[in-house]
Amino acid sequence: MTGSAYPIMRKTTIASDGKPHKVTINHLDLPVEFEYVCPPTKTPNAYLRAIAKNNTALHLLKGPMNVFMNNYFITKSELAVTNPKETFKLYLGIDQGIKIDFQPIERSEATQSNLFTKRTRFETVTHTTKIKNLKKKNGNSYSLRSKTLHPERRSDKDQDRRT
Numbered sequence: 001m002t003g004s005a006y007p008i009m010r011k012t013t014i015a016s017d018g019k020p021h022k023v024t025i026n027h028l029d030l031p032v033e034f035e036y037v038c039p040p041t042k043t044p045n046a047y048l049r050a051i052a053k054n055n056t057a058l059h060l061l062k063g064p065m066n067v068f069m070n071n072y073f074i075t076k077s078e079l080a081v082t083n084p085k086e087t088f089k090l091y092l093g094i095d096q097g098i099k100i101d102f103q104p105i106e107r108s109e110a111t112q113s114n115l116f117t118k119r120t121r122f123e124t125v126t127h128t129t130k131i132k133n134l135k136k137k138n139g140n141s142y143s144l145r146s147k148t149l150h151p152e153r154r155s156d157k158d159q160d161r162r163t
Contacts, residue, residue: 004059030055037091038100038129046098046131050090054082067092097135103128 006025014021031053036046050067054060060082067074067090077090106126113119 004061006058026058028054028056028058036095036098036131038131044099044101045094046100048092048095050092051087052090053087054084057084059083060088097133099132099134101130101132103130 008023008025009027012023014023033051035049035051037049038046060079062081063079065077065079067077075092077092079090080088082088106128108124110122110124111119112122
């Protein structure tokens with residue numbers, strides 16, 4: 001059995017009425033990088049994800065949390081157990097300022113053969129994703145980092161072999 005002690009930032013009175021009470025233990029200002037995750041679906045939405053590092057000596061406990069940026073409430077999220085110096089990811093929801101357009105998949109096939117080898121079929125699959133940044137910073141558009149998730153490529157054993 002293990003335990004953790006967390007000092008509370010200020011004096012707090014908790015009524016002894018047997019009901020649950022919430023107390024703020026700490027406010028943490030952690031270094032964060034943001035990226036947009038774009039699942040390959042028909043939805044035009046990009047999901048904002050924060051990648052943060054627990055640069056404190058505190059073990060962060062699993063549970064719900066409120067996320068603020070520049071002193072503005074952004075969203076509620078769920079935190080997993082996070083050790084000191086560990087990196088963790090939080091999904092912050094849909095960002096309305098980014099629009100995704102997945103173009104239809106283009107496929108092309110080619111066959112190659114020669115005197116010494118069997119006929120080999122090649123298939124080229126092209127996925128085109130257009131990302132539109134509707135946000136402005138000082139009157140100019142700014143760049144963003146995105147990660148588009150695609151299904152993993154089938155191995156050669158799983159592919160249909162036509163000769």
